[in-house]
Amino acid sequence: MELTPLCSFxxxxxxxxxxxxxxxxxxxxxQIAAREALSAALDVLRCAAARAQAHDPRxxxxxxxxxxxxxxxxxxxxxxxxxxxxxxxxxxxxxRIAELQRVADLLAEAQAGRR
Numbered sequence: 001m002e003l004t005p006l007c008s009f010x011x012x013x014x015x016x017x018x019x020x021x022x023x024x025x026x027x028x029x030x031q032i033a034a035r036e037a038l039s040a041a042l043d044v045l046r047c048a049a050a051r052a053q054a055h056d057p058r059x060x061x062x063x064x065x066x067x068x069x070x071x072x073x074x075x076x077x078x079x080x081x082x083x084x085x086x087x088x089x090x091x092x093x094x095x096r097i098a099e100l101q102r103v104a105d106l107l108a109e110a111q112a113g114r115r
Contacts, residue, residue, distance in 0.1 A: 049100035
């Protein structure tokens with residue numbers, strides 16, 4: 001949630017609501033919110049990959065939600081989700097981190113191609 005200044009007070013305002021207040025027509029405001037959500041999900045996945053030595057990303061609901069969001073928007077999302085889960089199940093931290101970073105990078109490449 002982002003704090004937006006309003007008459008010298010800060011009030012919490014959801015980004016989607018902010019973009020909905022724009023007077024221009026079209027679906028572009030919804031696309032901005034969706035792109036920002038996907039970007040945030042990819043950041044969560046990158047962070048989870050980096051922390052995978054000490055934390056199991058499969059036990060973190062925020063990571064699993066981010067994975068679902070990122071994979072739902074990718075043409076090969078089902079395969080990448082399976083690859084993430086296989087990578088997260090690896091017992092040795094080095095290969096686990098490398099595999100999770102690889103999958104996160106593949107998901108991010110797809111987003112970069114859509115811009």
